[in-house]
Each structure stands twice: as C-alpha cells, then as structure tokens.
Amino acid sequence: QQDNFRCQLSMLEQLIKDTGHECIFLPKFHCELNPIEMYWGWCKYRYRQIMKANFTAAKKAAVEVLDSCPVEVIRRFINRSYRFMSAYRLGLTGKAAEWAVRKQKQRRQV
Template identity: 40%
Template sequence: MDILDETRPHERHAFAYDNAKTHTARAPNALSARHMVVKPPTSKSKKKNFMCSIETENGVEYVRMRDGRFADGSSQSLYFPEGHQQAGIFKGMRNLIHERIAKGANLPNPDQLKAECKGFKCPPGRTDCCCRRILFTQPDFANQKSMLEEHCEARGYEVIFFPKFHCEVNSIEQCWGFSKRIYRMFPSSSKEEDLARNMNAALDAVPIKSMRK
C-alpha cells in the first residue's frame, strides 16, 4: 500500500487473497455472538465479564468487545455505561435484544428464549430460535469484516477473497511456476547480489497474459 500510494495514487486498487483462515480472521474485539452470556455476569473480573483476550508482548490483555450498531446506524454499547449500578458489566444477550426492540427492530421477546439451541444446532432457516441466533443474524454481526479488510479499507483499498478452491488453482501459483522456471535458467551463484538480480528478473518476466489465464 505504501508503494501504491507513492507510485499510483490516483488509481483504484483491489487486493485479492485466498479464502484462508489466516486472511479471513477477525480482530480480537470484533462483534461475535459466540460464547455470549444471556444475562449480565455477576463477576467483574475481566475474563468472566465477556471481555476479549488479546495477545501482547506483556502477556494476555482483556478489552471490551466493540460496539454494535442499531438499524438506524447509531452505536450500541455492549456494556453498561458509567453511572449505571452495573457500570462496565456486559449487558447480556437479552438486554441487547431488548434495546434493539426498543429501537424498532422486529425481534421476538428474548425473555422466552434460551441462550442457544442444544448443541449449537439451530433449526434450518430459523433466525429466532435462540438469543445467540438472533444476534448472529443481525446485520452488524453478520457483516462483521475481517481484520485484513478493515486494515485495507481504512487506507482506501478494496479487498477481494477468492472462492474456496485448491491452492494450486490460484493464479498466483501459475505466476510462481513461470518465474521459477525462468530463475532456473540463470547460472548458479551464491552471491547475494546475483540472487536478488535473478529473482527480480524472473518475476519481471511473467507476462500479463499468463497472469490472466
């Protein structure tokens, strides 16, 4: 992105990635109904208060899950605000759903629903069978983007994910294969400058036609 910002600042750019877990992973604090508790927890410990764990150089740190979005686009905090008797405590799925109903969402009364269906197996086609399923299918939860998408789009770059297929079918593999064939044609050398020059020459030799095939 730095290179493109400098050399082609007026063009539209889109990065294409394999549909791999490492590429589609979400940020640690991304919206997710997985493991959400149905009621506010009684403990204020960061681990039990539905906080998101993040690996840092100093060990594991716990942060709040990011805000959700009501249908009108306004923010919905998942934790009780300052001044509330349970300030800083996770609201629980039922409270979150009630807040959305109050904002006009056509959702069932969560007080009559369980936290999740048995074995995490919701009936096919149902979106109102349990509290977790209701939140899981809400637009802000369902459209949560990957960490890679968020990072690129924050800088004005689009991201495309290839459909799931065998890695050898990926066009990048054809480019690698072409360039490695060219690279092997160069005389053997152990000098770093020769290796770098040969590598760049091999990559530059890949024609656009081969990439597009």
C-alpha cells in the same frame, strides 16, 4: 450462527477497504483461481534455468526474473483465472472445468 457476526468485516478487511482497495479472499487449495500463483510458478521455472555461482548472483537472478515477466503473460494468467471462475460459476467441477478452460486447438475441416 448469528448474522451480526457473519456480516461484520474483519480488521484486515476494514483496513484494506479504508485505503480504497477491494479485499477478496480466495478458497484454499484452488491455485487456479489466483493469477499470482501462476506468476510465481512462471518465475520459479525461469529462475531454475539460470546458472547461479553464488548467493549474490542468486539474489540478482531472482530480482531479474521477477521483473522479466511480460505484461501479456500476466494478462493471460488473469484471463485463465477468470475462465476457471466462470466454469465454477456455471456448476462445472474438477476435470470438466479443466477441459472447459483449456484452449481448444482442434479445427474441424469439411
């Protein structure tokens, strides 16, 4: 592989960086690294709980659900993604990473 092609930014990356943003590409099939996927799952779960009589009501419910996610929940999604990144960075894979990220609920008593 030629280094000059590997180091060159794509047009999309260049456009994003020119506007002052950071561009991050996440690996495929690793939705645990993407807090947007968690947010989307949260919204779909809430959307399914709402009764919708017609298409207009369904569109209105979709907008309401997307706007109803609390900031604290979004922060939890971001923190969970960060914990997965940290676990992968330490060399954990699969079930070990899931166990490390999971909130530990047991309390030892003497």
